[in-house]
Amino acid sequence: MPDAALAALRGASHEASSRTNHTDGVWLADDEPVLPGIRPRYVAAPGSTAEAAAVLRAAAAHDLAVVVCGGMTKQDWAAPPRRCDLVLSTRRLIGVVEHVAGDLIAVVRAGTLVTELRQLLAPAGQQLALDAPLPGATVGGTVAVSTSGPRRMLYGTVRDLLIGVTVVRPDGVVAHAGGKVVKNVAGYDLGKLITGSYGTLGLVTECAFRLHPSPAASAYVSRRVADPAAAGRLVADVLGAQVVPSALEVDAPPEGGFEVVVLLEGTAEGVAGRAVRTIRLLGGDAAISDAAPGWWSAYPWGSGDVGLKLTAALSGVPALLGAALAARERHGVPLRLRGSAGTGVLYVGLPGTAAPQTVAGVVDALRAAARDVSGHAVVLTAPAAVREHVDLWGPVEGLELMRRIKQQFDPDARFAPGRFVGGI
Structure with a gap:
């Protein structure tokens, strides 16, 4: 019996794409790695915002539940969706659309790896100041789950660095918010809303980010202490001083003790002077290194933990x-x-x-x-x-407002249904 939904998805993909072999963009999920807790029927990998919009219009017409995936690094986060008919992959939505070095702005497609973006911007002496706690994470996934690392202390989170976004709504309508100018805040709240929504409000296809110059030098100053009170005192001392750290991290391994590490970035002369002051602040056996500790910017758990x-x-x-x-x-x-x-x-x-x-x-x-x-x-x-034994989210303020937002964006609850807080 012909698969009407598959035919519609392939037809939509072909119509919006210039590729000759239109079946490459949509296929049955038989050989696709199974996502945690779900069994998709179809997979689509659009190569543009227009193609993604066409595919999602076809998915809406056939009432298909959709889950977006990028680097597959955080699909086991939050709750598994209640159902999934179509996995929409961003694997073909890659690359830098525009890099305006003079304005410290870059527009990037959602499937681009965060680590690859770092390499692409490096020749210009610029960076998207986001750490990559999970190797293989994409720009879109980072926005969707709002992950950030140690340097959020100085540069802010992805929500702070995102100044524009292109989103395809569950009904296939394309929405743009923000822009390519840091001070242009038109529609900026949509970017904030999408960030951390776990893919429940729509598909992010492009992001505009505010960039920062790459630091000329960096140093890590660290000290080990035995108890949380001592670690807390060191943290307070650093925060109260004028050393302007890019990050102030603490690591407490299972075997005991605490390591406090301060990251300093800037000019070579400035970093050297601040490092001396930081060593004095930390006292004891404080040490300086030009390399990060092995645990730096990594989550303290592994797969299945x-x-x-x-x-x-x-x-x-x-x-x-x-x-x-x-x-x-x-x-x-x-x-x-x-x-x-x-x-x-x-x-x-x-x-x-x-x-x-x-x-x-x-x-x-x-x-x-x-x-x-x-x-x-x-x-x-x-x-x-x-x-089965733990409430993942705990008490959450504003849950009814979140439900109303979900209703506005996805009235049929087809985008990652049940994945977010309160079963949204």
Whole structure:
């Protein structure tokens, strides 16, 4: 029996594409790697915004549920979608559309790898100041899940660096927001709305970013201490000084202790002077290196493990460090904590083999501790057995507003249904 949906998808792709063999853009998902928790029927890889819009119009006409994927680095984050008929890959939406070096602006297609973009901008002495905690992550996926790394302290998050975005809505309508000028804020709120929406509001095809000059020099100043109070004092000392760090990170491995690391960037002379002052601030056996620690800008968990994101007011970071240490000891699990002590964003990793009840106890303890310091605790990723025992999101303010936004963008709930908070 003919597959009407497949024929419609291929026809839409062919009509919008100049490629001769139109079946290359849409195919059955038989040989496609299975995404966590879902079994797609079709895969589409549009090569342009126009082709993506045509494919999504056909998908809407056949009531197909859609999940967008890029580098496949975060598909196990959040909840699995309730259903998925079509996987829409951004693998062909790659490259820099425009780089205006004089204005420090770049327009990039969503499937471009963050690491490749770094290489493309380097000859101009410029950078998109986003770290890549997960190798293989794409620009679109980074926006969709709002990932950032240590240097968010100086440069901000992806939400701060995104100044324009092109989005294809679930009904196939193309929307543009922002622009290529930093001070042009027309439609800028759409970019903020899309960022961190986990692909539930539409497909990002192009992003316009504000760039920064690449630093001429950098240095990492570090010191190891034994307890969270000491780590907290070092963090406070650095924040209170005039050393202008690009990042202020802390790492607490399962075997104990804390390592505080300060990243300094700038001119060679300026970095050297600030490094001397930072060594004095940290005291003790503080050391300087031109290379990052091995754990730098990586999440403290591996594939199949449990990963949490904690936030806190800056003054509450020491208390949150202490709560994580107490949870490790109380529940007897090799918990590892790492993150930006300079912004109050920390990450916790637990083995995927830990008993679900144990993980639930750790999550409850950390969620209570985060709440006490004006923060939150969210489970980003976990095995299926753990998900059955743990509320991934915890209490979330503004949930009804989020549901109304979802209704406006995706009234038929076809884009990654159920993946976001509250089953959105």
